[in-house]
Amino acid sequence: MMYWLLNLVLALLLAPVLFGVINKVKAFFAGRKGPRLMQTWYDIFKLLRKGSVYSTSSTWIFKFAPVGTLAALFIAMLFLPLGFCSSPLGFQGDALLFLYMLGLGRILTVLGALDTASSFEGMGAARELQFSVVSEGTMLLLLIFLAIQSSSCELNTMLCGRGNSFWMSAAPSMLLSAVALYVVLLTECCRVPVDDPETHLELTMIHEAMILDNSGPDLAFIHYGAGLKLWIFSAILTALVVPADLLSPWSALLVMTSGCFLTAVFVGITESMMARYRFLKVPQMLMGGFCVEFAALALLLISGGVK
Amino acid sequence: MNMAIDLVLTAFLGICLMLSASSRLVHCIRLVALQGILLGVLPLLMWNWSKACPGAEIWGAAFVNIMVKGVLLPILLIRAMRKAGVKRELEPLAGYSWSLLIVSVASALALWLSRSLTIPGVSVLAIPAAAVTVFTGLFIIVSRRKAITQSLGFLAFENGIALFGAAMHLEYGFFVELGILLDVLVLVFVMGIAVFQISREFEHIDADRLNLLTDTGEVK
Numbered sequence: 177m178m179y180w181l182l183n184l185v186l187a188l189l190l191a192p193v194l195f196g197v198i199n200k201v202k203a204f205f206a207g208r209k210g211p212r213l214m215q216t217w218y219d220i221f222k223l224l225r226k227g228s229v230y231s232t233s234s235t236w237i238f239k240f241a242p243v244g245t246l247a248a249l250f251i252a253m254l255f256l257p258l259g260f261c262s263s264p265l266g267f268q269g270d271a272l273l274f275l276y277m278l279g280l281g282r283i284l285t286v287l288g289a290l291d292t293a294s295s296f297e298g299m300g301a302a303r304e305l306q307f308s309v310v311s312e313g314t315m316l317l318l319l320i321f322l323a324i325q326s327s328s329c330e331l332n333t334m335l336c337g338r339g340n341s342f343w344m345s346a347a348p349s350m351l352l353s354a355v356a357l358y359v360v361l362l363t364e365c366c367r368v369p370v371d372d373p374e375t376h377l378e379l380t381m382i383h384e385a386m387i388l389d390n391s392g393p394d395l396a397f398i399h400y401g402a403g404l405k406l407w408i409f410s411a412i413l414t415a416l417v418v419p420a421d422l423l424s425p426w427s428a429l430l431v432m433t434s435g436c437f438l439t440a441v442f443v444g445i446t447e448s449m450m451a452r453y454r455f456l457k458v459p460q461m462l463m464g465g466f467c468v469e470f471a472a473l474a475l476l477l478i479s480g481g482v483k
Numbered sequence: 484m485n486m487a488i489d490l491v492l493t494a495f496l497g498i499c500l501m502l503s504a505s506s507r508l509v510h511c512i513r514l515v516a517l518q519g520i521l522l523g524v525l526p527l528l529m530w531n532w533s534k535a536c537p538g539a540e541i542w543g544a545a546f547v548n549i550m551v552k553g554v555l556l557p558i559l560l561i562r563a564m565r566k567a568g569v570k571r572e573l574e575p576l577a578g579y580s581w582s583l584l585i586v587s588v589a590s591a592l593a594l595w596l597s598r599s600l601t602i603p604g605v606s607v608l609a610i611p612a613a614a615v616t617v618f619t620g621l622f623i624i625v626s627r628r629k630a631i632t633q634s635l636g637f638l639a640f641e642n643g644i645a646l647f648g649a650a651m652h653l654e655y656g657f658f659v660e661l662g663i664l665l666d667v668l669v670l671v672f673v674m675g676i677a678v679f680q681i682s683r684e685f686e687h688i689d690a691d692r693l694n695l696l697t698d699t700g701e702v703k
Contacts, residue, residue: 344486347486347489347490348489348490348492348493348608349493351490351493352493352497459580460504460579460580460583463504463580463583463584464500464501464504464583467500467583467584467586467587468497468500470587470591471496471497471500471587471590471591474590474591474594474595475493475496475594475608477594478594478595478597478598478607478608478611479489479607479608
């Protein structure tokens with residue numbers, strides 16, 4: 177419990193730093209120095225000191241959306257076994273609640289974007305929802321995969337209670353699952369092959385297009401929420417591939433934190449090596465991730481590795 | 484060793500999925516070449532190393548397999564591709580997302596059906612991986628328009644059959660394989676020349692439009 181709280185505080189503090197790591201890696205590949213590691217924190221503090229501007233045509237939904245999204249992501253994070261320590265809030269079936277909390281965060285962002293009645297934001301919202309159809313399906317398949325492997329529906333057991341030998345007994349399906357989860361991570365966190373967070377052309381944006389009208393503290397909440405989402409998915413990826421039972425609490429903390437930062441480095445390398453896909457090709461990539469996770473599930477059921 | 488074999492067989496499944504979803508011909512050719520190399524390595528992985536070193540015929544079969552399927556045939560196909568001047572399969576009869584879905588449903592079906600086909604001493608994945616590779620090959624032959632993609636599908640199909648033989652430890656399987664390999668080599672030669680001829684005559688290599696040929700040899 178104490179260790180879990182410590183991990184939670186650490187996650188809340190370090191989540192925006194992940195963007196700093198990604199930007200540093202990209203800057204390294206481009207031969208530049210890049211923004212400072214804590215840049216997202218500086219941006220958030222700067223935005224918090226400013227005031228928000230609301231258009232007269234927008235309603236309370238637009239004001240509520242950023243806070244609501246951040247709250248939904250925070251609640252989702254509370255169910256995760258951060259640092260491989262069991263979350264005290266976990267219960268049987270919390271995996272579904274976790275998935276729907278992520279969905280709630282998404283739908284609030286989308287509603288807030290639609291509420292502005294700006295056509296760019298409408299386009300961004302439509303794309304976000306279109307891509308999420310497949311990526312949420314993949315995430316659900318992954319949760320089913322973990323549930324079968326651990327014979328439990330509680331996120332704590334699903335991620336940390338699978339024993340130490342799952343790499344020995346089900347290596348192929350583990351490998352495929354990790355690939356699929358990485359694709360989901362890139363989609364959900366709006367990283368490069370799906371969306372370019374640095375683009376300044378409204379026509380090609382997805383996530384950035386949805387938050388064009390937000391300003392001040394609202395924008396700070398949105399940036400912070402994006403950091404939390406990236407931390408959530410990197411933590412799941414780390415917990416998926418690392419057998420947890422061997423670790424003492426302190427080494428688990430170290431492994432989880434470095435796993436998240438390593439994921440950020442991988443995202444940075446991916447972004448440096450490839451360009452954003454054109455929109456018609458993105459669903460194809462997402463379908464690929466879905467099929468890979470589907471194959472992983474089928475392999476797990478056939479070749480054993482079920483507890 | 485068992486895990487290595489499972490990983491190679493999973494790689495066959497993954498290659499099938501990628502093959503059904505990629506439009507760039509160079510990419511497809513590389514994937515089929517990778518299949519050939521994995522196929523050559525597989526008998527060495529399956530060998531029981533604690534007993535004895537594999538004999539010359541095993542090494543020879545592996546070497547010939549890798550050289551022909553992993554190096555020679557891809558070079559031939561890439562040359563045919565350059566001569567015909569095509570880089571992508573543009574309008575497949577089944578779109579890429581659909582192809583991906585069909586192949587993954589087929590692989591789930593193959594995995595499910597193979598539960599009743601387990602053979603002691605052979606990996607459970609062997610039969611489904613071979614079946615899916617055969618299916619993907621056939622599917623590519625019927626769902627793509629360009630003659631060169633269809634010959635790639637034929638190669639994947641043949642890889643699937645060879646995978647079946649290699650994974651089953653068939654006795655004298657390697658010698659039968661070498662015979663088949665010769666046939667395949669000749670076939671790909673012929674297909675490469677045919678692709679070149681078609682592209683020179685008609686300025687395209689869409690095989691389905693050959694149906695429209697009349698007696699006079701003109702395209703309607």
